Amino acid sequence: MxxxxxxxxxxxxxxxxxxxxxxxxxxxxxxxxxxxxxxxxxxxxxxxxxxxxxxxxxxxxxxxxxxxxxxxxxxxxxxxxxxxxxxxxxxxxxxxxxxxxGQREPEPAEPVARPSQPTEEVKASPIARRMATDAGLDLRGLAGRGSGPDGRIVKVDVERALGAEGVPVAQTAAPGPTPATGQTPASDEVIEATPMLRAVAQRMSESKATVPHFYLDAEIDVSRTLEVREELNQALADEGEKVSVNDLVVRAVALALIEHPKFHRSWDDGKLVLHKSAHVGIAVALDDGLIVPVLRSVEQKSVREIARESRDLAERARAGKLRQSEIEGGTFTVSNLGMFGIPSFSAVVNPPEPGILAVGAAVRRAVVEGDTVEIRSIMAVTLSVDHRATSGAEGARLLASIKRRLEQPLLLLA
Amino acid sequence: MAELTYREALRRALDEELERDDRVFLMGEEIGRFEGSYKVTAGLWAKYGPKRVRETPISEEGFVGAGIGAAMLGLRPVVEIMTINFILVAQDMVVNHAAKIRYMFGGKVGVPMVIRTPGGAGAQLTAQHSQSLEVWFAHVPGLKVVAPSNPADAYGLLKSAIRDDDPVLFVENLVLYNVTGSVPEPEEDFTLPLGRAHVAREGTDLTIVAHSYTVRRALAVADRLAQSGFEAEVVDLRTLRPLDVDTVVESVRKTNRVLIAEEGWATYGVGAELAARIGRACFDDLDAPPERVAGAEVPMPYAKPLELAALALEDKVEAAARSLLAECGLVGSA
Missing domain, CATH: 2.40.50.100 (RNA polymerase II/Efflux pump adaptor protein, barrel-sandwich hybrid domain)
Known part of the structure; x- marks a missing residue:
């Protein structure tokens, strides 16, 4: 048979x-x-x-x-x-x-506690499921929080999530955004979004709709970082290896996360998941899309290991050769648009991670030092934070810790 | 259009059919000189005489059997049973004969008979005289069961029932007899098809399915819900067998929520049947399981407060509707 x-x-x-x-x-x-x-x-x-x-x-x-x-x-x-x-x-x-x-789901390389890890059991009414499927909405984002018995997701929950209007809930109806119902001009072309773009759209919508974001800006003087990197790369040149500014940022972030457990945790429906190891995702731009491979236990890795691994992950990401276990389980993400010359920006938290660091370009600027003006390399960063998981003060402490390490980059090598 | 009571609408249907077709005759207890316990046949004995409006002894099994025989031989008897409670002594005639004859005679002989009988409760007639037994008959292949909720439907459906070539149990309702409504004029030859439900009120948030008197309760509840911003659709089944599942399904596909209300007991009732059909046909359309509201599962008490407590009155139907809406996250303003 x-x-x-x-x-x-x-x-x-x-x-x-x-x-x-x-x-x-x-x-x-x-x-x-x-x-x-x-x-x-x-x-x-x-x-x-x-x-x-x-x-x-x-x-x-x-x-x-x-x-x-x-x-x-x-x-x-x-x-x-x-x-x-x-x-x-x-x-x-x-x-x-x-x-x-009978097909096995790939096991993550290392079990990582993932808040809001989607269980297969999403309790939803059949019509809610059907509407969600039709609209491409992932009901797991609403799991357990529906208006029906025991948090069953019902039609109104989906309508709210989709921003439908005219939901007859006299007390709680929130005016939803007007759906884009305009006609598509004949000169425009309509194509199917790729599964990846759909996944990104869904995840980002879910994040912006359910994660209360706040943002902290900081300017980091990376003059020393750049010098250290230069020295490192000269030393590594013989071995054909290279370290990027981003590798140093990732290392600084990981050490800061371990130092600040009150930041390094995820909100999971009334519970907090405390992360013991820093698994840092790196946002990689693709031809038409975006993927976030995860570097595991970065606090235990040297800058050189980070450089090697992140280059490998980015290359395989562009080739579409990542394994599932390499794109899940992150506890924080670093997104860097410095190479595009963007001075600063803010990024969308990648749930269930507590935060994401948006890294801009290092720009040479005139800086007042005592009574003199000096030219320094300044990098603006913006930390986006899930306010359910942690607070502004914790975010500020984390940012100070990252800044301290990048401004005294030998700490990254210690 | 004329404004008639349910009782008058039935009488006019009988009158017109007696007039139209001389094979039609009426038979039952006290329906002649006394004009019927509920006066549905008032004036007909005087107009058509004792041959076509026949008085019978208190002998339901006998005169239902006589009706079956007459129908098999080509007449169109309309047999009145004083209330549905008394049909129990004629059960063998109805279930084992009227319902089976067309099948057992290879389709060559039918029983074009109507049994008219009122059911329902609410007049302190207590346990033996307050029943809604129509589902017993709706269970039986070979029978048609009709249960109109208003004068126009009573008029149009009774005429169709008399013209139908198979046995029809035509269930009236004691409390409906005095309800008035617009009824088409005789010259329109208005009839309503058996086996078709009717959307009595359109709505978007909830479907309430009912038959007979309970349709009126459902409509009243829909008005109350509308004050809270909910639009209930009311489907009047009109006929319990054949059951018009399509109309119900179409409504539930629109509203995603359904409450089936009935005066009789819920267990094995209309709601049980419809819940199963809806569960199958509308599985992916439902926002909550189909809900039922029905009479308390007790013999009907005599004491008025207990009788009121046992009936599925407006308050109970409304509470069930609101609970179902709440289960779907819809909580209206008070």
Whole structure:
């Protein structure tokens, strides 16, 4: 009897997967644990492993083709087995979660406590689910906070989340934004957003809608940082390695996070998750998109290790070759637009992380030092913070700690 | 249009059908000289005489059986049973004969008979005389069960029931007899099809499904809810069998919430049947499980306060509606 291999859920937010490459062909023997295909999710390219021994009888979704979660993409059976004429169609099997498809979800390299880690159990009324699906809204953002019994998400919750108007809730109805209902001019083109852009849109909307942000600005004198970096790079040149300003920032951030546990924690629906290790995400711009690979336990890594790893992650991010475990579990994010000459900006918190540091370009400026004016390199940073997780004072302390390390960069090497 | 009571509308339907088709005749207890316990047949004995308006002894099994025989032989009897409570002694005739004959005679013989009978409670008639047993009959293949909620529907549906070629249990309601409403003039030959529900009030937030007198309660509740900013849609089933699930489903797909109200007991009732059908047809449309509100599951008490407590009156229907809306996060202003 042939076993159907469904499109597995390889990321929290994927709704569809695209077969990037079949590593086994029809007729090939496969053993349990063999990688049989590579699947592009909304975020990364993931390996699909076989969960049975047998023969790959039939490929139903070819390379470059997409399929909804749970759709049968291949059949594995015994040698010589007839593929049923009416091979299982590209049917979508509702609720085909990895646990019942036999496909293993990749384990994160290291278990990390993730607040608002989406559980599979999102209690929602059927119409709420349907509306959310139609609108591309991830109900996990509302899980447990619906207006129905035991926090069941109901239609009005989805309508509010979507900014619908005219919800007849006399006491609580908040005027929603007017939906963009304007006609699209004929000269414009409408295309489907890629899964990644949809995931970014969803995550950022969820963050701005549910995370109360506040922002702290600081100017950091990075003159010494730049000198130290220069010296380091000269020393490393023989080994073909290089350290960026951002690597130093990431190191400073990680050490500051460990120093400030009252900042380094995430809000999880009335609970606080205290992070013991600094997993720092680095926002990487793609051709048309954005991804945040995570450097793990940065406080335990040298600047050189950070440089090596972050370059590797960024390269693989651009090539779409990140593993799911490399893009989750962050406890803080650094976003740097300095290379674009942006002097300062503020960024959107990447939930459930408590904060994100927006790093601008280092600019040479005239600075008053005592009674003289000196030319110094100044880098403006803005810390965006989830006010549920921590407070302004803690944010200020964290920022001071980052500043101190970057202004006395030998601390980064100690 | 004429303004008639429910009782007068029924009488006019009977009169017109007696006039139109001489195969039609009436039969029942005290329906002639006494003009019926609820005066539905007033004037008809005088007009059509004892051959077409036949008095019977207190013998429901006998005269329902006689009606079946007459119907099989080509007449169109309209049998009155004084209240639905007394149909129990004729149950074998209704369920085992009237409902089965077309099937057992290979479709060659039918029973074009109407049994008219009022049900309902609210007049301190106590346990044996206050029942809503229509669902017992709606359970049986081979029967049609009609339960109009207003004079025009009573008029149009009774005429269709008499013209139908199969047995129809036509359930009237004691409390509705004096309710007035506009009824089309005789020359319009107005009829309503059996097996079609009717949206009695349009709304967007909640569907209330009901039949017979409970439709009036549902409409009153819809008015109250409107004062809180909620628009309830009221679906009047009109016919319990065949059941017009499509109209209900269409409404629930629009409102996403449904309350089924009935005067009888909830267990195995209209609400039970509809909840199952809605659960299947509207699963992805529902914002909360279908809810039911019905009479208390006790024999109807005699004492007025207890009778009021046992009935699914407006307050109870309204409370159920508000609770369902609240379950969906919709809490209106007071």
């Amino acid at each position: 042939a076993v159907e291999i469904p499109m597995p859920r390889l990321s929290d937010t994927m709704e569809q997967g695209t077969v990037a490459r079949w590593l086994k062909h029809e007729g090939d023997r496969v053993a349990e644990g063999d990688v049989i295909a590579e699947i592009d999710t909304d975020k990364a390219t993931m390996e699909l492993t076989a969960f049975e021994d047998g023969v790959l009888l039939k490929i139903l979704v070819g390379e470059g083709e997409s399929a909804d979660l749970g759709t049968t993409i291949a059949l594995i059976g015994s040698e010589g087995e007839e593929v049923p004429e009416a091979a299982p169609p590209l049917e979508q099997r509702e609720g085909a979660a990895p646990s019942d498809t």
